[in-house]
Amino acid sequence: MNWLRRFLFRLRAIFQTGRIEGELSEEIRLHLEMQTEANVARGMTYGEARDAARREFGGIDQVKELYRDERRLRILDDCWRDLRHSMRSLHKEKAFTGTVLAIFALCVAANVAIFSIVNGVLIRPLPFPDAEGILTVFDSYPKAGVKGGVSVPHYIERNQQITAFAEAAAIRGGGATLGDHGSSEGAEVLYATPSFFPLLRAQPALGRTFTGEEGELGHSHVAILSDALWHDRYNADPSVLGKSIRIDDVPHIVVGVMPPGFGYPTRHPRLWLPLVFTDFERLDGMRHANSLDMIVRLRRGVTVAQAQAQLDALNRRTLKQDPGAKIVSEVGFRSNIASLHSEFVEDISPVLLRLQAGAVFLLLIGALNLANLLVVRATGHAKEYGVRRALGAGPFRLGRALVLENLMLSVAGGLLGLAAGAAGVRATLSRFASRLPFEVTPGPDFNVCAVTLAASVLFGLLLALPVVWHTLRGHLLTFLSSESRSGTTTRVVHRFRHTLIVTQIALAFALLAGTGMLALSLARVLSVDPGFEKEKVLTGIVSLPNYRYSDEKQRLAFVERLVAALRASPGISSAGIDSGLPFTWGAGGITVQFKSHPLDPGEAGRPHPVSSVAGDLFPSLGIPLVQGRLVGESDVETGRMVCVVDSDFARRYWPKGDALGHGITPDMDPHASFFTIVGVVRPVKQHDLTDLRADGAIYLPYGAVYFSPSVFMVTLRASPSTPLSGAALAAIIARIDPEVAPFDVKTMSDRVDESLAGRRISLSLAALYAGAALFLAAIGIYGVLAYSVAQRQREIGIRMALGARPDQIRKQFLRLGFRLVAMGLPLGCAGAWIVARTMADFLYGVGPANLVVLGSAALALGGVAMVACLVPSLRAAHVAPAEALHTD
Numbered sequence: 001m002n003w004l005r006r007f008l009f010r011l012r013a014i015f016q017t018g019r020i021e022g023e024l025s026e027e028i029r030l031h032l033e034m035q036t037e038a039n040v041a042r043g044m045t046y047g048e049a050r051d052a053a054r055r056e057f058g059g060i061d062q063v064k065e066l067y068r069d070e071r072r073l074r075i076l077d078d079c080w081r082d083l084r085h086s087m088r089s090l091h092k093e094k095a096f097t098g099t100v101l102a103i104f105a106l107c108v109a110a111n112v113a114i115f116s117i118v119n120g121v122l123i124r125p126l127p128f129p130d131a132e133g134i135l136t137v138f139d140s141y142p143k144a145g146v147k148g149g150v151s152v153p154h155y156i157e158r159n160q161q162i163t164a165f166a167e168a169a170a171i172r173g174g175g176a177t178l179g180d181h182g183s184s185e186g187a188e189v190l191y192a193t194p195s196f197f198p199l200l201r202a203q204p205a206l207g208r209t210f211t212g213e214e215g216e217l218g219h220s221h222v223a224i225l226s227d228a229l230w231h232d233r234y235n236a237d238p239s240v241l242g243k244s245i246r247i248d249d250v251p252h253i254v255v256g257v258m259p260p261g262f263g264y265p266t267r268h269p270r271l272w273l274p275l276v277f278t279d280f281e282r283l284d285g286m287r288h289a290n291s292l293d294m295i296v297r298l299r300r301g302v303t304v305a306q307a308q309a310q311l312d313a314l315n316r317r318t319l320k321q322d323p324g325a326k327i328v329s330e331v332g333f334r335s336n337i338a339s340l341h342s343e344f345v346e347d348i349s350p351v352l353l354r355l356q357a358g359a360v361f362l363l364l365i366g367a368l369n370l371a372n373l374l375v376v377r378a379t380g381h382a383k384e385y386g387v388r389r390a391l392g393a394g395p396f397r398l399g400r401a402l403v404l405e406n407l408m409l410s411v412a413g414g415l416l417g418l419a420a421g422a423a424g425v426r427a428t429l430s431r432f433a434s435r436l437p438f439e440v441t442p443g444p445d446f447n448v449c450a451v452t453l454a455a456s457v458l459f460g461l462l463l464a465l466p467v468v469w470h471t472l473r474g475h476l477l478t479f480l481s482s483e484s485r486s487g488t489t490t491r492v493v494h495r496f497r498h499t500l501i502v503t504q505i506a507l508a509f510a511l512l513a514g515t516g517m518l519a520l521s522l523a524r525v526l527s528v529d530p531g532f533e534k535e536k537v538l539t540g541i542v543s544l545p546n547y548r549y550s551d552e553k554q555r556l557a558f559v560e561r562l563v564a565a566l567r568a569s570p571g572i573s574s575a576g577i578d579s580g581l582p583f584t585w586g587a588g589g590i591t592v593q594f595k596s597h598p599l600d601p602g603e604a605g606r607p608h609p610v611s612s613v614a615g616d617l618f619p620s621l622g623i624p625l626v627q628g629r630l631v632g633e634s635d636v637e638t639g640r641m642v643c644v645v646d647s648d649f650a651r652r653y654w655p656k657g658d659a660l661g662h663g664i665t666p667d668m669d670p671h672a673s674f675f676t677i678v679g680v681v682r683p684v685k686q687h688d689l690t691d692l693r694a695d696g697a698i699y700l701p702y703g704a705v706y707f708s709p710s711v712f713m714v715t716l717r718a719s720p721s722t723p724l725s726g727a728a729l730a731a732i733i734a735r736i737d738p739e740v741a742p743f744d745v746k747t748m749s750d751r752v753d754e755s756l757a758g759r760r761i762s763l764s765l766a767a768l769y770a771g772a773a774l775f776l777a778a779i780g781i782y783g784v785l786a787y788s789v790a791q792r793q794r795e796i797g798i799r800m801a802l803g804a805r806p807d808q809i810r811k812q813f814l815r816l817g818f819r820l821v822a823m824g825l826p827l828g829c830a831g832a833w834i835v836a837r838t839m840a841d842f843l844y845g846v847g848p849a850n851l852v853v854l855g856s857a858a859l860a861l862g863g864v865a866m867v868a869c870l871v872p873s874l875r876a877a878h879v880a881p882a883e884a885l886h887t888d
Contacts, residue, residue, distance in 0.1 A: 086405035096377055100370060101413045103779070104459075106772055107366035108417025108452060111359040113424030114765070116448050117432065118352050120440035123447070126265065126341050127438060129201035130297075134340045135304070137168075137294040137311070142332040146607050149290030152281040154318075154335075158294070161314055164307035166299040169196040170292040172275055173267055175543040175711060176248050177741045178233075184246075184734075186541065186743020187229070190269035191276075199297060207241045207256030210274050220274040223247060224256040226263070229270040247273065248545030249739040265344045265438040285667075287322050288333075288591075295340055304337055311335050327591055331606065344437040351758050354839060358769045361511050365773050367459060368504040369780045371466050372497055374406065376783060378467045402471060406464035407457060414456025418444060421452075432761050466496065502824040504780050508773040509828025509861050514835040515770040516853035517846050518763045524845040525759065531684030532582065533622030534749045537717050538724040539581060540742035542733065544710040555710060556703040560637070561736050562714065563615035569732055571722030576617025577702055580609060581713040582686050583751040584744075592698065594653070595663030595674045608649060608695055609686055610666045612709060614702035618681060620717040621748070628660050628679035635701045642701065643675040646683040649696025666698065675700060688755060690844045714742065762842070777861065778868040781820065785813050785872035810873045817869030825858055832857070 032053050039049030090097045125131040137158065140147040150158075150170070159168040172191045177184050197209035204224065213219050223245065225234070234240045244251045252273070263269065280286070298307055315335055319325045426442045433440070444452070542562075549555045559577050566575035590610045617623075618630055626647050635642050643664065650659035663674030681699070685691060700707045714733075718724050726745035733740055746754075836848035846853070 083404055083408060086408060100373060100409050101416055103366050103369055103776065104410060104413025105416035105420055107363040108414050108456065109420035109424050110362050110769060110772065112418055112421025112444055112448060112452055113428050114355050114359045116425045116444050117428060117440055118356050119447050121436055122345055122349055122352060133297050135296050135298065135337050136340045136343050137296055137335060137337055139290055139333065139335050141328065150292050150294045151287050151289050152277045152292065153284065153287045155292055155294050157314060157318060158311065162307065162310045164298055164302045164310050165296045167195060167199045167297040168294065169193050169199045170275060170294050171196060171264065172292050175541055175743050177543060177545065177739055178247055184739055184741040186741045187270040188268060188743065190264060190267055190272050192272055193275045199295060202262060204256035205259040206238060209256055214274045215276060217276055220276045221250060221252045222255045222274065223252040224258060224272040225254060226258055226270050227260040230257045248543065248547060250545060250547040261439060284321055285323055288324055288328055308337050311337060348435065348437060351762060355762060355765055358511065358766055361507055362769045362772055365504050365507045365776050367463065368500045369776045371463055372500045372780055372783060374463060374467045375497055378471050398471065402468050403461065403464040406467065407460040410456045410460025410463065414452055418449060418452050435757050498820060501780050501820050505777055505821055505824025505861065506827035506831055508777040509825060509857055510831030510835050511773045512770045512860060513832035513853055513857040514839065515766040516857050517836055517839065517843055517850060518766050520850065520853055521843045521846045522759050522763055525689050525756065528689040530689060530752060531623065531682055534752050536720065536724065537620065537715060537748040538729060539748055540714050540726065540729050540745035542712055542714055542740060542742050544740060546710055549710055552703060552708045555708045558736065559614050559702055562733065565732050565736060566716050571719050573717050573719055574616035574620040575716040576613060576615035576620045577712050578611050578613050578617050578715060579709045579712045580611030581715060582684050583755055584713055590666040592664050592666050593672065609697040611699060612702040612707040613699045617715060620715045623684060624682050626680045626682055630679050631699060631701045640701065641673055641675045641704065642678045644679040644681055644699040645677055646681050646697045648683040648694035649698065650680045652694065652696055774861065774864050778864045781817055781865050781868040782872060785817055785869055813873040814869050817865060821862060821865045829854060
């Protein structure tokens with residue numbers, strides 16, 4: 001341990017220099033005084049004794065230096081001395097230092113803003129204890145293009161019979177009316193089995209979670225509030241526990257309040273209710289009514305492959321009692337076990353990774369710019385470095401000083417970028433949060449800070465390499481004979497710096513072209529006809545209390561009264577009901593049976609959106625009739641077995657146009673009744689304007705057998721002069737039933753715009769990256785030309801003294817700038833093609849070699865380059881020969 005004590009002893013000297021210097025001086029003084037007293041005792045005078053003591057002791061400064069060398073870690077002391085010298089030098093060159101820090105901070109801030117979201121969504125585990133062990137189980141039908149969810153019979157069987165599952169839970173989203181007469185509000189609800197909270201290891205902030213008994217019929221009238229609902233409606237009153245509140249006009253006892261921020265990814269419930277399965281949902285005929293999300297934890301020591309094998313074996317057994325076994329087998333039915341986290345981020349992951357790639361592109365452009373600036377500065381300090389080498393500074397010492405200087409700049413720029421990035425995270429989340437599967441902390445966390453600082457150090461080291469190479473490669477005599485304003489740099493250095501600029505231009509062009517492709521893609525998406533008129537259409541979700549509307553006739557009576565009340569309201573031209581409105585949760589995909597069997601031998605059936613409609617749904621959405629007639633009020637009132645399909649459905653199965661009169665049913669029961677097709681309407685987009693699949697939709701009359709859901713969407717079209725108001729819709733519904741209130745009230749325009757949020761955000765951020773890249777490219781081109789003018793000032797003066805005209809000088813430097821741009825553009829086109837290929841699934845109607853986009857990007861970059869070239873070229877043209885020739 002002696003080495004450790006020596007190390008700590010020497011390390012202390014670095015951080016306590018003043019104290020140790022004082023102790024050393026005091027020790028030397030005492031030693032001299034003691035020797036002087038000894039000499040006086042031997043008979044010397046005081047003056048002779050003091051002089052003799054000093055001669056015997058030796059040089060005081062030399063002794064101190066030897067003592068310092070012994071006590072200190074010399075390399076750390078030298079590094080600290082180099083850092084102080086660099087700080088003084090950078091402080092003198094404020095313009096250079098500020099430019100470098102600004103560029104570095106800009107690039108780092110862009111990466112911090114996106115990486116904070118990438119880290120929060122893609123890297124960090126779900127916000128639950130032991131989240132890595134939570135898996136999801138879902139059914140898929142690959143040949144039909146359907147994936148997700150499980151049915152009640154499948155959940156019950158898998159929970160009971162698969163021994164690999166230590167815990168299992170099911171949830172279902174929905175809505176409910178909360179409150180009493182006059183104070184009701186619609187609220188998003190998450191129905192969950194009692195096992196849901198223990199599986200997530202979730203503890204309430206107040207009270208308790210559901211008991212096993214509360215998941216059974218007759219015992220489920222309990223509720224758990226979210227923290228937001230507890231504060232908003234109940235003023236965070238702890239006494240709400242045990243109180244009765246009305247949900248869907250049924251008294252429920254509040255048993256718990258969840259902590260702030262708790263939720264289930266992709267859902268934002270205001271309260272939780274027990275999930276209870278009805279006898280109808282348990283029927284074998286409902287085996288593929290996949291309305292549940294199922295999550296599990298595996299038993300200790302069990303692998304996912306073993307659990308998957310048990311799940312596959314159970315499916316083979318249960319298919320024997322499945323009435324739809326033949327149909328689902330034809331569409332490739334299978335069940336899957338996957339990481340819950342990976343399923344949640346599956347859709348958002350490509351978008352985030354592309355945005356992060358754009359930020360990295362910007363960082364590379366900034367790094368090239370910084371490398372150029374640092375090499376320029378090193379060239380300007382060539383004589384200083386030469387003098388230091390002549391005075392004995394070896395290559396290692398000089399290289400170390402340059403590396404430390406670059407590290408100091410990169411770390412300072414990284415810290416500034418981290419601070420700016422924190423604001424960028426909040427700004428990005430303000431527009432992006434609703435698209436994320438779960439909540440992200442509005443600021444960089446430890447992981448982001450650590451990665452940012454590590455990346456800053458790495459970039460500092462990489463940026464130091466060209467500076468060190470440029471400084472140490474030259475001959476000492478060349479450095480000593482060079483001058484910062486008139487010396488010339490070698491052709492190799494010129495080529496290196498020009499290569500950096502060309503690469504920077506190519507990257508900037510690729511980023512600019514990629515942004516243009518996103519903009520053109522969004523413009524073409526916006527021009528897509530959704531199949532309905534979205535302007536002046538208000539929609540809202542209504543959830544009828546099952547307690548009072550358990551009978552189909554009761555629900556139908558409410559719907560009829562609601563449609564009549566909406567029609568009678570001033571300013572409303574038409575109103576309708578739909579259980580699967582486009583751009584909401586959508587109509588459910590159900591495989592249908594055909595009375596006339598239009599499927600070819602071996603052809604698999606595919607699911608189609610099926611919804612229940614009433615009132616003037618098609619006129620309110622502006623969906624035109626193509627053939628036949630619409631579902632009328634008499635059809636709804638009498639429960640007539642008729643339906644309407646869209647032209648995609650009719651064209652798929654009856655390409656000759658003879659769909660009318662044929663029978664279809666979404667019921668898999670072999671003895672099901674068939675609906676007769678009486679009309680064909682225009683197809684509409686269900687979820688995405690860019691969806692090119694012609695799924696084909698089916699519209700059944702509300703109130704038909706098993707098709708009168710208690711949760712549906714209200715659609716009303718207002719006259720041009722009537723403002724749309726959610727409060728007006730709520731008032732109309734309250735006049736029919738004061739205990740029912742709409743929620744998620746939005747215009748159809750808003751719903752369509754929400755589906756484009758990801759594209760808009762991607763374009764906005766890409767535009768910011770492209771703008772920054774253009775700015776950096778302009779700085780790079782300007783820096784190269786400005787430095788070239790400064791380096792060749794004496795040459796320019798001589799040429800002008802010999803008769804060269806200013807326009808010749810100006811054209812010479814303009815040609816240099818445009819030559820660099822011309823070299824970078826072809827490389828940029830290749831980069832743009834690669835960028836477009838990586839974004840192919842995100843672009844709509846835009847190819848990887850779109851001439852309009854590439855031409856516009858070239859013009860934009862060329863215009864910026866022209867402006868950047870113009871200032872140095874004009875400066876060169878106005879050099880005074882006499883002044884230039886007198887410059888050292």
